[in-house]
Amino acid sequence: MIRLQNLRKNYTVQGKTVPALMGIDLTIEKGEIFGIIGHSGAGKSTLIRCINMLERPTSGHVIVDGVDLTTLDDRKLQEQRRQIGMIFQHFNLLSSATVAENVAFPLKLAKRPKAEIDKKVNELLTLVGLEAHRDKYPSQLSGGQKQRVGIARALASDPKVLLCDEATSALDPQTTNSILALLLDINRKLGLTIVLITHEMHVIRSICDRVGVIDGGVIVEEGKVLDVFLKPQHPTTREFVEQVADSAELREVVAHEKAAGDQTIVRITFLGEKTYQPILFQTMQETGTMFSILQGTISRMKDTPYGQLVVELSGNPEQNSRAIETLRQRGLEVEVM
Known part of the structure; x- marks a missing residue:
């Protein structure tokens, strides 16, 4: 489903080249929940933003469902991005729009018919458990409810992939668990491929099938969550395991x-x-x-x-x-x- 080949990303800071990703090779299978864990500054946010080309790689290839996104022009890339939903740490909701309007926003941009939009919004609000809050504004919602709106909005275009950028790090532990349970439910019901980045091993342990550990722009360990958790090989991995052990x-x-x-x-x-x-x-x-x-x-x-x-x-x-x-x-x- 997702293949990253020799992926590199450099930034220029005060005239100097600063590498953020250094030759990432990674394969994520269709329908799995893949976690990427790393400390702040390790490169995990850059990596997930390269998957949907919000950050253009310096070199290498990003292949999603057989299409190499690095070869596309802006128009074709925009079309392919509809297959990739994304939710964020701080929700990124439209404050002046209701819950229903936030979910409908990407469908309106795609100029879908009103009847289709209304039907899809109703389906998604039911899926994320917010049908009773459709006319509320983000300021009237809890953090967990805001993230549920973000998830519903990300699913509006029927994506094949859902990217989660620290989607639970702004939430309390109980709300985090409810959001993780929702993501797992969505994965099972829709067969969605989910890529989730985090700095919390609890998140990885709860719902992920496989995990990659990133450190200094390099994947230092990768495998099934059970294997990596019970037999960590790299010092960075052992640090994360100690969070919950x-x-x-x-x-x-x-x-x-x-x-x-x-x-x-x-x-x-x-x-x-x-x-x-x-x-x-x-x-x-x-x-x-x-x-x-x-x-x-x-x-x-x-x-x-x-x-x-x-x-x-x-x-x-x-x-x-x-x-x-x-x-x-x-x-x-x-x-x-």
Whole structure:
């Protein structure tokens, strides 16, 4: 659906060339939710704006649904942009227009018939749960409601791709979750390809299928969210994972326990239905190994349940080794810390 090939973007600042993107190669499949995460200044906003050519790349190719946008003149590019919706961090609504008028705006620009516009606006307001607010103005709406208007407006032209530029960073956690749930619902109902940039790992973990980590204008890590979250390879990725994994607290606990004795400390990862099965208890009972849980969590990544436990094994070395091997044989990932 989206292919970026050797994408580069430079800016000129006080006569000097400043690179923002340095040879990005990325493929985003049709119908998936792809997250791009990075710190401020890493290049993620430039990257997403290059996808719809709001920023023209210095070099490289942006191919959306088989069309290379970098080769198009302004008129043809404008036509192709109708296939790419975009929502923004600060909503970008028309303050003097009602909710319905904001949603209708791109359709009026495209000179669609009034009856078609009214029908589409009604459908979209129902989709985003704002049918009762159609005659209100943006100043009368909450932040979450404003973003729902932005989503409805972005969907007005029936795009194949929806770009989300920090779409939840101005919202409180509860509202963020409701917007993420709406995006996931839209993805499933409409088969829409969604590209979402953020600096919050919680957002990536909640709805994304795959993720790319950008740092210094380069994609430093990419893969399925489960793989990247549970086995981060790059230091930048590990920083983001620590946002939701209490890693600093865990390091302190592990250091304290190691200082107290020579027990074996392991991190056990459960995926899918194994998350809810008593595999740990059964294994320790069978191997006669005593254990203490130092830290644990059960959560979901999009549709996949997962759990992680940090456990101190208090058996003798032979018992501990047998317990670890049995856990691995039963499909769990065990990391000796």
